[in-house]
Amino acid sequence: MTITTKTTSRFGLVPQIILGIFCGVALASWSAEAGQAVAIFGALFVKALKAVAPILVFILVASSIANRKIGGADKMKPVLMLYLTGTFLAALTAVAASFLFPTTLVLAGTAEAVTPPEGIGQVIKTVLFQVVDNPINALLTGNFIGVLAWAIGLGLGLHHANKTTKQVFADVSHGISMLVTFIIKLAPIGIFGLVAETVATTGFAGLASYGQLLTVLVGCMLLIALVVNPALVYVTTRKNPYPLVFTCLRESGIPAFFTRSSAANIPVNMQLAEKLKLDEDTYSVSIPLGATINMAGAAITITVLTLATVHTLGIPVDFATAMLLSVVASICACGASGVAGGSLLLIPLACGLFGISSDVAMQVVAIGFIIGVIQDSCETALNSSTDVVFTAAVCQAKA
Template identity: 25%
Template sequence: MDKKSIWKSYRFPIILVIGIVVGALLGVTLGEKATVLKPLGDIFLNLMFTIVVPMVFVSITTAVGNMVNMKRLGKILGNLVLTFIVTGLFAAALVLTVVNIWPPAANTSIQFANAEMAEAASVGDMIVNSLTVNDFSGLMSRSNMLPIIVFAIISGICVSACGGEESPVGKLLNNLNDIIFKIVGLIMKLAPIGLGAYFANLVGEFGPELIGDYGRSMLVYYPMCLVYVAVAFPAYAYFAGGTVGVKRMLKNIFSPAITAFATQSSVATIPVNMEACKKMGVPEDISNIVLPMGATMHMDGSVLSSIVKIAFLFGVFGQPFTGVGTYAMAIVVAILSAFVLSGAPGGGLVGEMLIVSLFGFPAEAFPLIATLGFLFDPAATCLNASGDAIASMMIARMVEGKEWLTKRIASGEVEA
């Protein structure tokens, strides 16, 4: 590739990285004074979060409503669940191996702060509240992403049953979908400035405290994330589309990965992921369903971070992190804690409360694990969100067959 083609292919992620690096340098230089830049970052995030609810609802309803064959929807959803579970188990197997070889709490000395924890809801209540809301107004909030997705799927099925994309509502939905993505395109032009300002504030406010007693956990977690990205992501992409799939993944994965790392929100990354999937060749009806659901259900990075946090707490409180029962419980709790994330920055606090509660750790464990959550969240969200795009490729292969990508390229549906 010559310089022009490299710039054309990677222009947006390069500009994003430059914006973030400049922001980080400003944060180091200005220190706490960098908070003056925080409003610029907040404006960008607020715009992204404002558009995400109508985007998720309309894109899923349109994708499902346009389907004449409901068997295809069932096939997409079935393979989606299978893909999310299998990739989550691979992530769990990796992290359980790593934390047993390199215990994250070894030689760590931590002073606990006094903290009071609110009473955690039961697992049953969390499942109900994750999937449903008790009032229609609850569907207007990004904190209820799974209920929005459930309602959108139901709405799409009913649109399909009443005429699909040729019906008046179907045509309206398709037009709304186009309009929303035009809005997303305009908002994304602000990304380099917004993310740079956001990062400047984070580094300025928390930079000096990012290592400390948590250094060993970070040395365990971040290299493990790199190993997962270097091994699992190409393997998944190869399964999805062979060498062509790997090349397309590598060419288009950086924008969602960088956006997720900087915003620490899978939901805020959905618009960027949509564009990346389109360039990767994933059919829109698949990506429009997989990406919003993946933002709250496909959490490989959060599974990795949650099990490291659990192993860390076991070590701090002098409990042996061994045994099949302990490992199984850790996997279940990690998946549950990831499942209740709202997709917003800081949403992991709910999952961390769940970890502390279900394992019976004392209340003092919460501020400890919350600090780890802050340190792990950028990489965890990066893996979660970029993994959603790769999962979309895998699901496309399972729904449309092994040669799905080469056929779409040959037919001209996707640029070669």
């Protein structure tokens, strides 16, 4: 038993997920009945995600706002503006790519009637009513917009609370994160069941749709890393941005690709900032801040997967609603840090704009975990390397 445990701990989550996908395909290819039989593992995994997601969003956002340090805002304004602008442009790029290369998914139970919004007015009305929903009801029903609104309000209210109260929220946030970490460790088993069920019921057509989805996601991230970010750096510094961009991708993006954690990559980014001889007073604040709110990759993930769901259900989307989705995805992305797969858990919030039920949205989250072997690694690499890119741009502009 001890040997098995040690071996499993050395066998990282990404290889386990790959093994789960392979085993699911192999089992369903050998016997469709066997594939259907293990579908319960996927259903339980989706159910666990659905149960933990609302409280996760509420506690993490409230704790983050309540424990944010006061002061030093003036020094961080240029970096903060780049963070927010880059995240919004990433969401906008994802919207454009989703319309140029529409993707549909294979979902179970999508025959239910979904009433599409009639336009931006109805969407805004729906959002406003979700915002003022009873907080307990929002948690129970998975109303993520309401959960986010109440979490922000509570966090602002506790911003000037005493240290003990703030520490309680920080400790609860840590506890919830540990619980989510445990659930994420079950992803290989859940994905094994989901893939087996998909292959058993639809053949390889379902997996083929994931390939197109992954292509759109990674394509958007490459466009941001190699075109949009360099453009923002050039506007800030009036210098050739590519030496800086490639340096950050090589020395920050590659480690982040394998660690799949912006928080874990903070020491790497600090060391790189020192190597680039940036202002310590700036990067000592901007790098940890970037690991929290600079989430271009997360904005892409939320937007692309949400619009893939919209296309699958045949819901029409006008330009104004697409712009609103970009704003919502940007805001969601800023709250996606701290937990592996955090951006995926905020997809139901964006799906709520289009009246998509939580059951359907959580199936999309599960699909996100299937492609997360590449998606989450690329997302983290983009997010983390961009922290140093934008910090360096501001420091070089000041020099």
